[in-house]
Amino acid sequence: MERKQHFWSGILFGIGLMVIVDEVIFHQLLQWHHFYDRATSGFGILTDGLLTSFGFFAAVFGLFLFADLRKKMSIYWMSWIGSVCLGAGGFQLFDGLVSHKLLQIHQIRYGVDILPYDLAWNLFAALLLIIGAVMVKKTTFDREDS
Template sequence: MSAIEQNRANTRATIQSGLLIGIGLMAAIDEIVFHQLLAWHHFVDARSGAFALFSDGLLHAAELLLLTAGAFMARSLLYERTFAPGHFRAALLLGAGGFQVFDGVVDHKILGLHQVRYVDPVWPYDVAWIGAGLLILLAGMLALRNARRRSAPQ
């Protein structure tokens, strides 16, 4: 990217679009793999199977909204030629990792909406779930630091 293009890049909006898409992608992976294919849990594990499926539908609708909003933002930035690819990649990782950690800590442990998997002991699954999210977050932070260094005026 040339110096003129770097100065024109809208890094804030690029990061916002990347965060939305990253959150949506990780929510989709969770919902498709762990809710549907493996059937380990639902978004809200309730006594009513109908409500559990309804909660999965709400999660699916939310992830689609996030993916669509992020994609339209990214498309607009590309059209305006203000898209910052390095910042976008970093934000994808930050959004995905942030979703994973939030889900593991808040949804699983604080709110108790569901567990990763209903086995005894559950802690290895919790460590793997939250640990994977933290690794993705770390990769996102490093990528953002590198993107900011590359786009800084020389």
């Protein structure tokens, strides 16, 4: 049970963290795009708000699961941080492949050669996934039934 709770706590927090970082940096500060760019700017801002809300709730729910683990005094940091990397990398790869390429609801940036941005975005996501998978795999829990 603790193994699953470590995993899902980290996954949810990682997804939420990456959503919030993406929203703050690329949507608000740089203003490169909105979550949904195929409509009016107002609708794009609305979709940004919905995505930010989703990210916030995922992060908070992940932290509630983490607080429960902390209360039990059973934190396996390598597993949890690895799961955070898996969640963050998974969201970023989903965004890069599904949102940007398959559904084309937005691109990372407009008016430039998009290939370097796509490569950087998706390679960073893959790196996070690899690091996370290695960290989770290397974690040994005290009990086999965890």
